[in-house]
Amino acid sequence: MMAPQINGDAEFWHARSELTYIHDYARACQVSLWALLSVVLARVCATVPPHVMTQPLYGNAPGTLNLFVAVLGGSGDGKGLTERMARTLLPDIRNATTALPVSGEGIPALFATRETQEEDGRRTVIRCVNPRALLSVPEITALGGSAKRIGSTLIPTLTSAYSGEALGGFNKNEANRLTVPEHGYRIALITGVQPHNLNVIMDEEGTGLPQRFLWADTADYDAPEKVPPMPTGRLGFDVSALPEDMPNSGLDALYEAGDRWRMIDHGEANYPLTILRYPQSAFTAAEKDGWERLHRARQNPLDAHRIGLTVKIAGLLALLSRPDSLTVTEEDWALAEYVYRRSAEFRDKAIRQFEDIKRNLKAQAYALDSEARDEADARRMNRIKTVTLKWLDEHDPGREGVVGHEISRARGRDSKHGMVYAALESLYVEGKVDKVGGGPTPQSTLWAVSAR
Known part of the structure; x- marks a missing residue:
């Protein structure tokens, strides 16, 4: 059976x-x-x-x-x-x-x-x-x-x-x-x-x-x-x-x-x-x-x-x-x-x-990691903007302008991945630097501390 x-x-x-x-x-x-x-x-x-x-x-x-x-x-x-x-x-x-x-x-x-x-x-x-x-x-x-x-x-x-x-x-x-x-x-x-x-x-x-x-x-x-x-x-x-x-x-x-x-x-x-x-x-x-x-x-x-x-x-x-x-x-x-x-x-x-x-x-770990990376990037960008602005003020007191690729080269490690150029563009939007001549790209533009 x-x-x-x-x-x-x-x-x-x-x-x-x-x-x-x-x-x-x-x-x-x-x-x-x-x-x-x-x-x-x-x-x-x-x-x-x-x-x-x-x-x-x-x-x-x-x-x-x-x-x-x-x-x-x-x-x-x-x-x-x-x-x-x-x-x-x-x-x-x-x-x-x-x-x-x-x-x-x-x-x-x-x-x-x-x-x-x-x-x-x-x-x-x-x-x-x-x-x-x-x-x-x-x-x-x-x-x-x-x-x-x-x-x-x-x-x-x-x-x-x-x-x-x-x-x-x-x-x-x-x-x-x-x-x-x-x-x-x-x-x-x-x-x-x-x-x-x-x-x-x-x-x-x-x-x-x-x-x-x-x-x-x-x-x-x-x-x-x-x-x-x-x-x-x-x-x-x-x-x-x-x-x-x-x-x-x-x-x-x-x-x-x-x-x-x-x-x-x-x-x-x-x-x-x-x-x-x-x-x-x-x-x-x-x-x-x-x-x-x-x-x-x-x-x-x-x-x-x-x-x-x-x-x-x-x-x-x-x-x-x-x-x-x-x-x-x-x-x-x-x-x-x-x-x-x-x-x-x-x-x-x-x-x-x-x-x-x-x-x-x-998913939570990825989200936290992504947030941490974003925060780290933001802090790094703020630091690069601060030191770049200070460098320009010290090396271009007459506000005649410094070409972008020279500024980037002077910043050494900060220049990786175009971070200095991004910092300059951000400073320009904030009204802290001016474009006083040069070419159409951030590398060829002449940058100077804004007189505004």
């Missing part, structure tokens, strides 16, 4: 009870529907154990549910309020570490630590301190500031974390050497993005960072003027119904091995993976995307991670609705495709707004 089509927001929000509840809750709290849903999905992501993976759509490598969310809006537009409402709506995130990322090296430290073995005080072993983290960046400029520090690995680490790849690197000092293995951590990130700061994230298009985000806007132009009542009951998402976390012994064994492949029976013995199964529509979409990728036929480079992000959204929507199930349905996939479509619309609209802001700033 192929995935049903979702036709419009109304059909999406009424497709199932959890979505309707989020819709009604957002309206009652006066926050954006799409922003609240996106943050809720990030919190759902944080609750899912890291050994729960998505079914491979390309090859045979399972994928991760790790999710990044960008909430668009200006200062005071409700980004912080949306996060608070999402916490109220879904408070239990299974003790996920909540932090603001400041460096690439700091991210592995959210999940791993090194401990000294009791029997051998000289040897340390790596251990898992927490398999999950929810990173909150109130404003994207904080992330950009950290990323621009010399030698920063923050952006490459984040892109690796989104894909569920191993984190950390080699350090000569073993005590500072922290690595987090693939399949061994869950991470979600939420950041606020003001339109005029969009370049902080869009400048990383080459690294693939903006392509990895689920985008949502804090605006809701269909929100009613009269605030509706709070919906009754609860969201219906039961965290306890999700697959249980792996025992600490299994996580520690994975962290110490550094790679599931190096574990006993390649991890099947004490760190088996749990796979979310996807419908045929997901495979069909992946095949089409693969063809477009190989043929360089994608219409928008920012959609390079469309399938991977849709896979994550579909899995999280499935778990939000049925936390005790490991099957993603055709409806889940259709809903996820619609979420991605709306995300791309929010992203593209923000880019257009940013381009408008850039054009306006350039």
